[in-house]
Amino acid sequence: MKGKIAVYLFILCFLSSCFKEYRGRINIDGSSSVYPITEAVAEEFRILNSDIRVTVGVSGTGGGFKKFSRGETDISNASRPIKDSEIEACKANNISFIEIPVAYDGLAVVVSPSNDFVDYLTVEELKKMWEPAAQRTINSWKQIRETFPDVPLRLYGAGTSSGTYDYFTEAIMGKAKSSRGDYTASEDDNVLVQGVSSDKGALGFFGLGYYAENKNKLKLVGIDAGKGIVFPTDSTVRTGFYAPLSRPEFIYVNSKSATNPVVQEFVKFYLENASYLVKEVGYVPLPDEVYLLSYQRFLNNKQGSLFANTSVVGADLVKLMTENQ
Amino acid sequence: MSKSNQRKSRIVDKTFKYIGLAFTVFALLVLAVLITDILIKGLTRINWSFFTNLPSRHAANSGILTALAGMLSLLFFTILIAIPIGILAGVYLQEYGTNNKFAKFIEINIANLAGVPSVIYGILGLTIFVRLFGLGNSLLAGAFTLALLILPIIIVATREAIRAVPGTLREASYGMGATKWQTTRRVVIPSALGGILTGIILSISRAVGETAPLLVIGALVYVPFIPEGPNDQFTTLPIQIFNWVSRPQAAFITNAAAGIIILLLITFILNGIAIYIRSKWYKNIKY
Known part of the structure; x- marks a missing residue:
């Protein structure tokens, strides 16, 4: 009997504690x-x-x-x-x-450090890679720009449920949620970092913070939106000069x-x-x-x-x- | 002719033995590599403040206090809910309902439930406990969800343990004039308790590592307080680890490794207790 009362008391104390004042x-x-x-x-x-x-x-x-x-x-x-x-x-x-x-967050477009032919990409070229029509047809870097070698193109990006994906597609394709489906998608940006860094033909995008922490594993790609090549840095992102990928x-x-x-x-x-x-x-x-x-x-x-x-x-x-x- | 046949069989016999050995070694090797990797990454990070600090944006000051407290309170309520239901259901199915269709139907469903992915339980928990019962993303909602998840394991373990109790014991009890309830309560359950406890502990060590269903019901990540009651919001160690792994800074990965070591330790201890109880119980009971 005593044991039972003790148990009830314990439960009572426990329950009452959630009425503690905050x-x-x-x-x-x-x-x-x-x-x-x-x-x-x-x-x-x-x-x-x-x-x-x-x-x-x-x-x-x-x-x-x-x-x-x-x-x-x-x-x-x-x-x-x-x-x-x-x-x-x-x-x-x-x-x-x-x-x-x-x-503000800049979306960094990155390739592997072993990729020696890409320095910058225009928004048009990014669109050519990522647009829905590219699905299964754009498979080589050569198709993006004539001077690029015939290296297979593999894309890495944020999963379709993330705000990052929404923003990237709107900025590049002009319409949110419109992109090819055959790319490696992950909600975990560290997975994307790993994927891009080890693959010569890879290209990926994610928040600038992930590039900053993995500078030795990745190569940053400049973006040309018609006003010259711009790399994402604190000042280009803050002033909006890194267009259209600063959000x-x-x-x-x-x-x-x-x-x-x-x-x-x-x-x-x-x-x-x-x-x-x-x-x-x-x-x-x-x-x-x-x-x-x-x-x-x-x-x-x-x-x-x-x-x-x-x-x-x-x-x-x-x-x-x-x-x- | 027969001699060469014999030799052939012997070779096959030996080869099979070595293939089996090779696969076992391979499996253990993978485990060893994983554990060493985690230990190398995380062992130096574990110190007293790792257990007493709140989550923080500075990896070096970030600790698991609230995650650990949240996980333990969650397990406490899960056990409170799952044990009575699980044991009673197991006893009913094995002792009372062996021959009716209803019990067979339940049995099949329990076997199915055991194979359902844990996220599905999360969705169920979200709809029923979080929204319908209005529990919100509280400890209680999480405990109910995890209780559902481990119920099939407890039920199956209870049935197995009861099945192992020799029929002669029951008959002896009936022979003394005991009713079915008295027999179940005083003879069957006490003799089966070892097996039942083992099942319960194993089910807890499964619940310890669950993240997916808890994320679905809305468990949080940044919780700077220890839960003080069943209605409080919570976070758990696996969720904390999950969050650390996705951070860009390498120092958080070290934190995650340290968290994993703690989680592994808890699982090892739980499994150890299960093995201890099993061996002790079976030594004491002589039919």
């Missing part, structure tokens, strides 16, 4: 590319506010928006702007949001959560510290002006996406945001 909780989920930034911010935020519970998940941009549109999360990480269908889903559940760009990363804040002082504090902290934290985790910070404009928009409770009618590729954030205060 000043607030913030649920974040979404893109794995934005994850390192939000994790860094949450880590620093916790040092000052240990009584606010911030959790971050990694469901991918699309998966994150699914939860966001059900009202399950306060903030969604995204490596591309929200899509029309996702906006519809939010509307259906009476959820509105504030869009905040937090960083902004976002967080989306549920506007109902945005009335919660805890979330307000977090977003303020995020935008104040993004500049150096973004750099620390291997991304390119936005111009300081954009962080200021974003915070203004957040305070003004400016809802909706800036990219509902304009393409995110080559967008001038400062101009867009000044016009939409």
